[in-house]
């Protein structure tokens with residue numbers, strides 16, 4: 567018999583070296599827990615002040631969140647990477663919400679959708695989530711106060727604008743108060759091997775983001791639209807014999823569908839931008855965006871007149887999208903995102919001037935840039 571320690575046992579000498587280091591970690595953990603709760607006790611006081619200020623004082627303050635994360639990054643000299651500390655502070659701030667007033671976040675469900683992942687990446691594990699069936703239901707839940715905030719996908723870097731969500735902004739008065747950029751990786755989820763798959767379900771945006779892969783690997787499979795990628799996973803879980811869904815690894819776990827292929831998106835940098843809608847508007851941070859929508863008269867140069875106002879005020883546009891007005895053929899609503907906050911003098915002046923060239927101009931919100 568050999569004297570070597572059994573597998574998994576570090577051995578006496580190593581154990582002796584580890585013990586004092588682990589004692590050091592235990593002592594530091596004790597201090598960290600004490601400090602985290604000292605922070606939490608201040609957060610409880612912040613909550614009291616906010617609640618005394620009334621309904622209009624937001625519990626979630628995207629401008630303050632931005633400042634806290636920026637400060638943490640500046641304070642960090644390693645060896646932990648910024649992204650690790652950011653994740654810790656995100657969960658801390660999630661705990662802060664629960665201490666100030668429990669928050670409810672609406673997203674396009676069911677659970678396991680990319681909107682769900684985006685919501686958790688922003689609001690963490692200590693808030694309540696509400697799975698909603700479509701975008702109008704999310705806007706409605708926030709407008710009625712059934713949810714505090716809602717997640718709305720706006721555009722994807724590969725497949726472009728999410729048109730159904732833009733149409734909701736036209737009808738709703740709920741402002742945008744933050745944005746999230748989420749890298750999106752798609753998986754083919756199925757309980758049967760590739761050669762038996764006859765139908766692939768997912769959200770049309772997702773099918774669009776994987777079309778080259780689908781054409782190459784499953785040229786004869788039918789592609790069917792579902793209300794969300796997680797809804798697609800649910801459909802396949804209920805009827806798995808000849809079908810597959812495209813969705814997240816969370817959907818794979820929740821609906822017990824094995825990942826047959828991962829990273830099947832056509833563009834490895836595939837990213838979706840989500841807006842967070844809420845009932846309050848954040849203060850300027852110096853690194854903001856303003857989203858707006860407008861209509862112009864149907865005449866030559868009408869759109870250029872509006873765009874020239876932003877150029878003349880030195881405002882950089884990060885997005886221009888268009889949607890049919892639904893009232894008259896070939897009449898459009900134009901959506902613009904520009905860099906700056908609507909309360910900053912230059913942006914305010916530009917918006918006032920632009921209004922003079924528009925039939926209608928609505929500011930959808932100013933919020934910290936992701």
Ligand SMILES: C=C(O[C@@H]1C=C(C(=O)O)C=C[C@H]1O)C(=O)O
Nearest residue numbers: 612625626627630631634659662
């Ligand atoms: C504590 C506050 O409330 C929330 C929690 C924060 C935190 O834990 O640091 C920061 C901003 C708010 O979203 C605050 O507004 O200062």
